[in-house]
Amino acid sequence: NAGVTQTPKFRVLKTGQSMTLLCAQDMNHEYMYWYRQDPGMGLRLIHYSVGEGTTAKGEVPDGYNVSRLKKQNFLLGLESAAPSQTSVYFCASSYALTGEVRGYTFGSGTRLTVV
């Protein structure tokens, strides 16, 4: 049981290039999230999804787009990478039971450097 899998684990981009980060979960979780982690800043929410075909903006959505075409996958896209997007990106998933969110599970992260 893999849980939450992120690919790639590392990537170096040049300013202006584009890329897509893939997150896959095998727990049949309804909710999925993308966070970025920067030194001294904790984890900040970029975008999230409450179900297949739905997405919503988080705290720091600018410069990113997302798609949730299948329940198990959540894609994070950078259309034109900037050095400010150098960060470690974490995907997470969760489910709800009797109205309570449960089972937040994180992937191992993608370390992205934009030069």
Place this chain on the structure above:
Amino acid sequence: GENVEQHPSTLSVQEGDSAVIKCTYSDSASNYFPWYKQELGKGPQLIIDIRSNVGEKKDQRIAVTLNKTAKHFSLHITETQPEDSAVYFCAVSGNTPLVFGKGTRLSVIA
């Protein structure tokens, strides 16, 4: 939106001593308060959580206490061991995604 403050940012303790990390939050509607441990190069892992209908929860050497009136909650680690060294994050949510504190780097000195 929700604002979570976490203190201290760094904490060093001698092996066997206790460690306490505190978080405050702003939204009185928040009802879920987890704590995560993050080791170098890995994703955050849930170590304990508490919901708003409970004041304290224990799991072996780890405990979390919640004061909803004052809007703060704390992580307590007793009998610390070198393997407890990591970054710890508190988080808060209501009907919205988790909002995280900025983290506490705990160092347990043998």
